[in-house]
Amino acid sequence: MNYTAPPPPPPPPVPTPARTGLAITSLVLGVFAFLLSFFVIGCLFAVIALVLGLVHIGGKRGPAGMAWWGIGLSLVAIVISIGMGVVYFKAVREIKKTFASMKSELGLTEAHDWEGVLAPDFSVTTPDGKVVQLSELKGKRIALNFWSTWWQPSVSQLPQLIKLRTETPGDDLVIIGISTEDPETLGAFAKKKGINYLVASGTNLPAPFKDIQKLPTTFFIDRKGIIQSVSSGTQNFEDLKAKASAADFSGEPKAAPGPPSSPLADSDHKLIPSQAWTKPLAGGQDVCIGDWDEDGQPDILVLGNAKLHVFDLDGTEKKTIALPGQFASIEYGRNKDKGPRLAAYTSWQRKVVVLDRNGKEVWNYSATMGIDGAHWGDLDGDGTDELVVGMNGFGGLHAVSADGKLLWKVTMGNVWGQAIIPAAADRGALVLATEAGGSVRVFDAKGKQLRSFRPDGKYCTQIAASCMDTNASSSTLQGLAEAQGQAVAFDTSGAVRWSSPCTTGGGGPTGRAFACGDIDGDGIKEWAFPDASGNVLLATASGEALATVKNVTGAHLAIVPTREGRGLLVMVLNGSLTAYSFKPEQP
Numbered sequence: 001m002n003y004t005a006p007p008p009p010p011p012p013p014v015p016t017p018a019r020t021g022l023a024i025t026s027l028v029l030g031v032f033a034f035l036l037s038f039f040v041i042g043c044l045f046a047v048i049a050l051v052l053g054l055v056h057i058g059g060k061r062g063p064a065g066m067a068w069w070g071i072g073l074s075l076v077a078i079v080i081s082i083g084m085g086v087v088y089f090k091a092v093r094e095i096k097k098t099f100a101s102m103k104s105e106l107g108l109t110e111a112h113d114w115e116g117v118l119a120p121d122f123s124v125t126t127p128d129g130k131v132v133q134l135s136e137l138k139g140k141r142i143a144l145n146f147w148s149t150w151w152q153p154s155v156s157q158l159p160q161l162i163k164l165r166t167e168t169p170g171d172d173l174v175i176i177g178i179s180t181e182d183p184e185t186l187g188a189f190a191k192k193k194g195i196n197y198l199v200a201s202g203t204n205l206p207a208p209f210k211d212i213q214k215l216p217t218t219f220f221i222d223r224k225g226i227i228q229s230v231s232s233g234t235q236n237f238e239d240l241k242a243k244a245s246a247a248d249f250s251g252e253p254k255a256a257p258g259p260p261s262s263p264l265a266d267s268d269h270k271l272i273p274s275q276a277w278t279k280p281l282a283g284g285q286d287v288c289i290g291d292w293d294e295d296g297q298p299d300i301l302v303l304g305n306a307k308l309h310v311f312d313l314d315g316t317e318k319k320t321i322a323l324p325g326q327f328a329s330i331e332y333g334r335n336k337d338k339g340p341r342l343a344a345y346t347s348w349q350r351k352v353v354v355l356d357r358n359g360k361e362v363w364n365y366s367a368t369m370g371i372d373g374a375h376w377g378d379l380d381g382d383g384t385d386e387l388v389v390g391m392n393g394f395g396g397l398h399a400v401s402a403d404g405k406l407l408w409k410v411t412m413g414n415v416w417g418q419a420i421i422p423a424a425a426d427r428g429a430l431v432l433a434t435e436a437g438g439s440v441r442v443f444d445a446k447g448k449q450l451r452s453f454r455p456d457g458k459y460c461t462q463i464a465a466s467c468m469d470t471n472a473s474s475s476t477l478q479g480l481a482e483a484q485g486q487a488v489a490f491d492t493s494g495a496v497r498w499s500s501p502c503t504t505g506g507g508g509p510t511g512r513a514f515a516c517g518d519i520d521g522d523g524i525k526e527w528a529f530p531d532a533s534g535n536v537l538l539a540t541a542s543g544e545a546l547a548t549v550k551n552v553t554g555a556h557l558a559i560v561p562t563r564e565g566r567g568l569l570v571m572v573l574n575g576s577l578t579a580y581s582f583k584p585e586q587p
Contacts, residue, residue, distance in 0.1 A: 026070030127187025290332030333376030367392025377420025517559025
């Protein structure tokens with residue numbers, strides 16, 4: 001019997017590069033997708049990697065390990081890309097809103113300060129030779145649109161104004177388009193564009209209607225003849241209609257903005273400074289005032305070398321508390337149930353830290369682009385301070401509760417400075433902030449913007465604010481801002497009281513270069529600020545220079561009330577803490 005051995009089995013197929021190529025490509029693209037996912041574009045690589053990985057596995061093209069890695073990385077990259085896309089979308093939207101706000105603020109310039117003021121009278125001439133007198137229109141709402149036929153943004157506003165005229169009865173609203181061009185040019189252009197409201201030629205008009213810096217600019221005047229609001233740039237129909245139909249201005253009209261404020265006058269009751277005491281304090285960085293041990297007496301709180309130094313009014317150091325980090329600025333606040341709180345931060349870093357009386361962190365509030373400043377103040381009148389935080393970049397202004405929760409925020413550019421005037425029995429709290437456009441913005445306790453202005457028309461950075469009358473039943477509210485080398489004092493409607501040359505010195509845009517307190521014991525607070533000569537100047541709310549402390553450039557300042565009712569001016573400078581008292585000048 002013949003026996004034939006069966007042929008040997010064929011060798012297993014050897015994977016070829018072509019059979020593992022999809023898996024390798026999926027893995028490589030998955031790695032790229034993950035690395036680029038934070039820039040959103042990684043999503044595109046992730047989709048390709050995912051498809052190639054699934055094709056490899058579905059076709060059973062060899063080892064699947066690399067394909068599974070590619071699929072996993074691509075899925076992670078897709079999730080990250082979607083998340084970052086949402087973040088970028090929101091960021092771009094906020095940036096657009098901020099720039100639009102800044103653009104509007106810059107375009108309004110001093111015209112915005114006229115809101116609430118009786119509109120000055122003037123006359124303009126229509127193309128048919130009719131003279132229109134503003135005062136003769138009193139009793140009707142008026143929209144004055146300053147424009148030009150040759151400027152495209154002005155022309156782009158025309159359809160909205162035409163629609164507003166069509167939908168609003170003539171007895172309720174008078175619209176006048178005012179240009180410096182001659183009546184003939186305006187008449188021909190109005191006929192061509194189908195303008196259904198008055199157009200007129202006007203030159204040599206009074207402020208604020210002269211020298212309009214941005215076209216179009218629209219003034220809305222109520223039936224009492226008061227300028228209610230001013231809009232700069234092209235507006236949508238809804239905004240135009242809302243402003244044109246707004247309720248009349250409540251209360252008495254404001255005084256018209258006058259010429260630049262006067263300098264400080266010499267007081268008839270000059271004070272002479274004398275050094276009460278001085279203490280060495282290596283590394284001193286900032287100073288604030290607060291009742292740290294809750295004994296009913298204010299303490300002087302000084303930051304230095306990652307420690308909080310607590311001094312009494314006589315200059316005795318009561319305690320030293322280690323802090324959980326290096327900070328540059330501090331601010332005292334109070335929680336009525338939990339006692340003192342300290343907000344500590346360094347400008348441009350990404351969080352403000354809130355500490356208890358033992359120096360332990362209670363909570364912190366962070367910002368992606370960094371903190372520009374933080375200040376305590378009682379927003380709701382319940383006896384516990386909230387925190388207002390100014391953000392770098394496009395983070396805006398945030399109000400934070402006593403336990404670190406966001407209460408509200410306002411979108412704007414860099415918030416250079418912020419201040420709180422706490423709530424009192426006869427009024428709500430106010431929040432003031434300076435921003436990238438250089439304006440002072442005033443908000444109520446819930447973040448609603450009440451007004452915006454530039455004191456003396458200047459660009460403002462550092463700011464402080466206070467109720468100047470220590471009598472709680474009064475509401476003498478005043479702000480002080482550093483504005484292009486001037487300390488400018490103003491009320492919360494924007495009316496300027498006085499100005500004087502100054503420098504922020506070592507306080508910087510968010511440091512403590514301004515201080516407010518009752519130095520002479522008369523119940524009215526004074527301001528202390530660095531003048532342009534390297535001194536610290538004391539000035540009254542009404543604009544009188546009271547005293548000068550010489551050669552203290554770069555000091556951080558605070559005013560602390562004494563038991564006798566007068567104040568001590570304390571300053572941190574050159575490795576020491578120094579207190580000055582003040583006595584009347586002898587005749």
